[in-house]
Amino acid sequence: MIKHFFIGSPIPTLEQKENRLNKVRALAAFSPDALSSIAYANQEIFLALVVAGSSGLSLSFPIGLAITGLLVLVALSYFQTIQGYPSGGGSYIVARENLGITPGLAAAASLLVDYTLTAAVSLTAGVAAIASSFPILWEYQTPLALFFLLVITIINLRGIRETGTAMAVPVYLFLVTYLLMLAYGVIQALLTDGFVTEFNTLPASKPLSTLLILEAFSAGCTALTGIEAISNGVPVFEKPEVKNAGKTLLIMAFLMALLFVGSIGLTQFLNVLPEGQETILSALAHRILGNGFGYILIQISSTLILVVAANTSFAGFPRLAAILASDGFLPKPLTQLGDRLVYSYGIVTLSALTGLLIILFKGDSHALVPLFAVGVFVSFTLSQSGMVLHWWKTRGKNWKLKLTVNGIGAIATGCATLVIGSTKFLKGAWISILLIPLIVHMFYKVRDHYQSTAAQLSLSRINQKRKKEIQSFSSLRVVLPISSLHIGIVEAVKIAKQISDNIQAVYIEIEPDSGIEVKEKWEKYFQEIPLVILPSPYRSIISPLLDYLDKYDRESADNQLAAVILPELIPAKRWHQILHNQSARLIKSSLLYRRRNLGFQRVIIDVPYHLNE
Incomplete structure (x- = not known):
């Protein structure tokens, strides 16, 4: 089958515990977003400060x-979250259990928005990285991003272990090449006295202001996205889960800090300026490595890590959605494991939402960035506030x-949330600020539906009166709607005769007098079953039938509704359905x-007749 070719053969449920990640695979599966965020974080800081010229860029x-200091606080907070909440769930579980359901749902909504936007930003930034080396690709930003999205989706549908293995090569290639480049850049700068603390040649188009500095800070805070993913996925680690997850988080945070500080420091100290549409990291690689093989390798590794960075969202979104669904706040199918022991519905849902964003924003990562920083910092703040109460x-x-560490972290991330929300509000943050309460409202609506359904289906509703009504039913009345007389009707009549001797056939007369011929044929084959002809002056099938059923049930007054047997032709091929x-x-x-009448349910029996090809 095509499905098995792309996704693989089904895995037995018994192998679920064996399908875990060691620290090497887990770092590859959960860290790409966090590690690669230096690409768009550095880019956004540069774009925010470059308008202030030399004085602005000197603050990079x-x-x-x-x-980086904020990164350390957040990493320590989530390290403690892993210790306190080893079952996963991250910000949602912490906020729900310590702050209440609504704050917990707000954290969950923020994370779901962040995961979706992170996937879109990572993929579009990956296309931007490779297009910086091959400018002809700028014209194909959206198709390329959608292609990469399809690849990542298929890899994740294949299963956790295969995902970790597939992600390992791009992640470790990126780490090796970038760390070596940064080390070489530092040595190069020291040996050539290349450190420059001012961009002397760059004029300013705007004055340097406090607002501009805050905008640059808020733009750079996107470097922290993805750091919470490990706390959401503790259960997928090999035993001991908590110890392995904690170590992996600390290693990831250290690498994030090293890459971010190293790249942004060299960018400033080497007086790096991009040309045209080139990204700032591409310009840094040009400055250190020139135009040779080393530069091309850096750009390829940057593209790959940015593309697989979307995998952090694919690791976190489906698991968080499954937790919310198990709590009754999202559709129950999201809790179901697919053939490969992954949450397939969650993966497909995230893929669809990400693809929609890529298309709407035309594959432009710069346009997407302002939307998602505010969401992740809302979840940071709620999580750390919850941990304060937990301790x-x-x-x-x-x-x-x-408690002190989490308290300081809550204050710091809370202030950052206010800065990001205010400075990026008109640039797109308002969308996330509006979406979060709307999603929380949706959560409650979903829960209300499930609670209402459970109440209606409860066996406690079968009281003594209803028991007597069930027992007092007389022979079932059957109504058989027909559109014409054919062999498929014979099967439906057989079923009707097996369950009742009180049968009525009904023909809706769309064309005047068309019922005469139908009745003649009917009486020839089924004379023992009465046929009712219902005129339909407005050519509707539904309304006359429903009106007849209501009238028939009222007149019968037997405490039940007539059963309806529906003959249905099933074509041999799906596309044949449009021909019928x-x-x-x-x-x-x-x-x-349709709302039931007379207080009873109507039985509907579908009798398919399969056509041959």
Whole structure:
């Protein structure tokens, strides 16, 4: 089968515990977004400061250090989250259990928005990285991003272990090439006295202001996206899960800080300026490595890590969606494991949402970036605030130190949220700010539906009166709608005779007098079953039938509704369906979703007749 060719053969449920990740594969599966965020974070800081010329760009490194300090606080917070909540769920679980359901749902909504936007930004930034080396590709930003999205989706549908293995090559290639480049850049600068702290040749188009600095800081905070993913996926680690997840998080945070500080520091100190549409990291690689093989390798590794960075979202979104669904806030199918022991519905949902964003924003990562930083920092703040209350309530070993770390982190990320929200509001952050409460409202609507459904299906509703009504039913009345007389009707009549001796056939007369010929044929083959001809002056099939059923049930007064048997022709091929009317399906749909009358349910029996090819 095509499905098995792309996704692989089904895996037995018993192998679920064996399908875990060691630290090497886990770092590859969960860290690409966090590690690669230096690409668009550095780019956004540069674009925010370049308008202030030399004085603006000279602040790149100090802003980078401030963001790195924030990174350390957030990493320590999520390290403690892993220890306190080893079952996964991250910000949602922490906020829900300590702050309440609504804050928890707000954190979940923020993360779902962030995961979707992160996938879109990563893929479009990956296309931008390779297009910086091959400018002809700028014209194909959207198709290329969608192609990469399809590849990542298929890889994730194949399963956790295969995903970790597939991600390992791009992730470790990126780490090796970038760390070597940064080390060579530092040596090169030291040996040639290449450090330059001012961009002397760049004029300013705007004055340097506090607002501009805050905008650059908020833009650079996108470097922190993806750091929470490991806390959401603790259960997929090999045993001991908590220990392995904690170590992986600390390693990831260290590498993030090293890459971010190193790249932004060299960009400033080497006076790096891009040309045309080139990205700032491409310009840095040009400055250090020239135009040779080393530069091409860096750009390829950048593209690959940015493309697979979307995998962080594919690791986090389906798992968080499954947790929300198990709590009744999202559709239940999201909890179901697919053939390869992954949450297939969640993966496909994320892929569809990401593809929609890529198309709407025409593959432009710069246009997408302002939307998603605010969401992730809302979840950071709620998570750390929840951890403060967690330590206050549990008061375990070193609880005061832990509470202090999370308290400082909550204040810092809260302030960052306000800065990001205010400086990026008109540039697109308002969309995320509006979406989060709307998604929370949707969560509650979904839960209300499930609670209402559970109440309606409860066996406690079968009281003594209803038991007597069930027992007092007389022979079932059957109504058999027909559109014409054919062999498929014979099968439906057989079924009707097996369950009842009280049968009525009904023909809706769309064309005047067309029922005469139908009745003659009917009486020839089924004279023992009465046929009712219903005129339809407005050529409707549904309304006359429903009106007849209501009238028939009222007149019968036997405490039940007539059963409806629907003959349905099933073509040999799916596309053949467009060659036939869909009367049976329309009738069935109308009967299913129409409010019941007289307090009883109507039985609908579909009798398919399969046509040969």
